[in-house]
Structures are given as C-alpha cells and as structure tokens.
Amino acid sequence: MAGNTMTGPRGRQAGFGFIFALALMNSISFGIMIPILPNLIKQFAGGDTAQASEWNLLFASAWGVMQFFSGPFLGLMSDRWGRRPVLLISLFGLGIDFLFMAFAPTLAWLFLGRLLNGATAASFSTANAYLADVTAPAERAKIFGRMGAAFSVGFIFGPAIGGFLGETDLRLPFLAAAALTLVNWLYGLFILPESLPPERRAKAFDWKRANPVGSLQLLREKRDLLGLVSIGFLFQIAHMVLPTIFVLYVGYRYGWTPKVMGFTFMLTGVAGLVVQSFLIGPVVRRIGERNAVLLGAAAGVAGFVWYGAAPTGALYLLGVPIFALMGFLMPGLQGLMTRRVAPHEQGQLQGANQSLAGVAAIVGPVIFGETFAWSLRHEAFHVPGLAIYLAAGLLTLAFVIALGAAKAAEPEALPA
Secondary structure: OOOOEOOHHHHHHHHHHHHHHHHHHHHHHHHHHOOOHHHHHHHHOOOOHHHHHHHHHHHHHHHHHHHHHHHHHHHHHHHHHOHHHHHHHHHHHHHHHHHHHHOOOOHHHHHHHHHHHHHHOOHHHHHHHHHHHHOOHHHHHHHHHHHHHHHHHHHHHHHHHHHHHHHHOOOHHHHHHHHHHHHHHHHHHHHOOEOOOHHHOOOOOOHHHOOHHHHOHHHHHOOHHHHHHHHHHHHHHHOOHHHHHHHHHHHHHHOOOHHHHHHHHHHHHHHHHHHHHHHHHHHHHHHHHHHHHHHHHHHHHHHHHHHHHOOOHHHHHHOHHHHHHHHHHHHHHHHHHHOOOOHHHHHHHHHHHHHHHHHHHHHHHHHHHHHHHHHHHOOOOOOOOHHHHHHHHHHHHHHHHHHHHOOOOOOOOOOO
C-alpha cells in the first residue's frame, strides 16, 4: 500500500520521484504567479500602481512571515508522525489555497489566501527531510542538487505559462497552479511510501520547539550546526537581491526591454539547470561537500561583483555561467547539515532552515530595495550596483564562516 514505510530500491525510487515532482510542480505553480499576482493586486487597487506596489510588498512580507512560523511546526510534525501525512496535508492545503486565491472577491480575501499559501508552502522543509531519510549521506548533495534543478525548470517555464494564461484571464494561472498541485497530491496519495519508520521517529511532539524560537534549540544542542546554518541564512538573504531589483536595475542601467529580461531569466535558469543536473553529483564526489560550499560561495561573490560592475548588457550576460556555479553551495551545505542530526531530527533541522528562509524573504527585499533606491538618489555616490555588491559582501562573510564551520570533522554517516 502507498502508506507503507518504504523498503528496498523501488520504494526509494517512488519516494524520490514524488519529491522531485513536488518540487517541479510547485516551482512551476509559483513561477506561474510571478507575472500575474502583482497585476491582479493592481486590478483590485483600481489600477493605482503606487498602491499596488505597497500591497505587493505587504503580500511578500506576509508570505515570508507565514513561512517563518509554519516551517518549524511542520518539521516537528513530520519527525513525530512521519513525512508522508505532513506532505499530503500540506499539498492538499496548498492546492485549496490556490483555488481560494483564484476566486477571491476582494483584495482582503486575496491577502488571506496568500497567508494560507505561505503556511502550506513550508512543505518544502518536510520534502528535504524526506530526501535525507531515503538517501545515503554521501549522496545527499547530489540529490539536493537535483531538487535545485527542479526549481530551475519551474522558474524557466512557470512565468512563461503564467504570462500566456494571464493574457486570457488573470485568474486562470491560479487555477492552473491549483491543478498542478492537486495532481501531485493525488500522485502522492496513491504512490508515495513513508520514509521514516516508527522506530526512528521522535517519541513525542515537543510543543516548545514547534515555533521559530524553539526550533533554534537544536542549534544550541548541536553547536557545529550553528556556523552551517549561518552560511545558509546569509546565502538566503543575498539570494533575494536579484528577485528584488533585477527588473529595475537592468532597465535603468542597460535599457533592457521585457523581452530581453525574459531571455535572461531563461538563460540563467538553463545555466543553473546544467550545474544542478549534471555537475553537482560528480564534482561533489571529487572535491567533497565542504569544498562544494566554498566553490559555491566564491562563485556567488564573483558573479555578484560581475553583475554589479558590468558596464554593458552584453558583459552582464557573460557573467551568467560564473553565477550559475553558486548552485554548488546549498546542496553541499545541506549534505553537511544532514550528517549532523539524527533521523528523528531531520524535520526539525529543515523546519529551522525554512523558518530562516522566511526571515530572509522578509528582510532581503527591504535591505536591497532601499539600498538600490539610495544608490540612485545620491549623485556623490551614484553606484547602481551597490545593492548587488552588498549581496557579494554577505556571501564573502559566508565564505569566511565556511572556512571554519565546514572544516569541522564530520561525524560517522548516519543510517539512511
């Protein structure tokens, strides 16, 4: 039966197939909304662009807040009762949330739907815990890289699908996102095996840790995690710079049209897909997870500096392959982190990571948006790429931390 704990290679393959499909379908569904949600908000705001911008920032921040609170709760639930029920509940809720947003009659109802969407989207933390359950420690970096590839595919095709469907009706992309999510839920309901057997689960649900502050208890207990999580947090913040300012930055500096921007999105996604699909596995086997983290951080610094300094659009595009190598960072980091916790703590670890990603989604746009605006207003210090340089600085700090934190002796491989 689908609900049985997985045993043998077939169960593991079914499990990874579902998780990969989850990442792919969800990234496509979120990508679908990228060109649509701001326009729908603007429609509700009566066509007022300034008011729509304020609401859009509120929507983005509120979504991050829900991730911040729901990540630890879902992670602990999966440690106590297994990954499968939490994934299925979250996916079903996410599909309903997309339907809720598709039929929202007012801006307030749309905002409520976005809050629910943020809470259920934290199922990604449980998905990562599932992968840690079914993958040998030495292979986890490669598997997390493949998950990154699923996100790259989603963000290549999602916005294009959203733009195409949105030309017909702004609500139609939400219906498409709901359909993709619910199809994935049905697949999981009938196919997905459980990855965490009862004997390896947490003995009780600890309410004191089912919140962002309580989830950090794991970091206090396992101090060798603190540096690694700090690297991930700095990466998450730095990674927000391009989603926050890219359109305004390249439009201001290079005069790019939406068509050129779309091509750049596609080129960046393809480069990331190549790295995550074909390079991470063999390279990490050769250089190890620690060096993969260092390589990813160094490439990210170089890529951001290139983007900030490029005087022409053509030179900007030449930096895409360098920037794509930043894709080594998170798979290597996830591999190192999952080695340092027991099977019944994987959900708590991923929940804490999801919570910190929520914080990054809240503060990143504010930091980089305000820095970009400040850099344009000051004639004496007119540096349009200042926000991107700031992201490079954060990754430089991550690199320095990694020199020590990722160098610590790895414990014996935990049972997969």
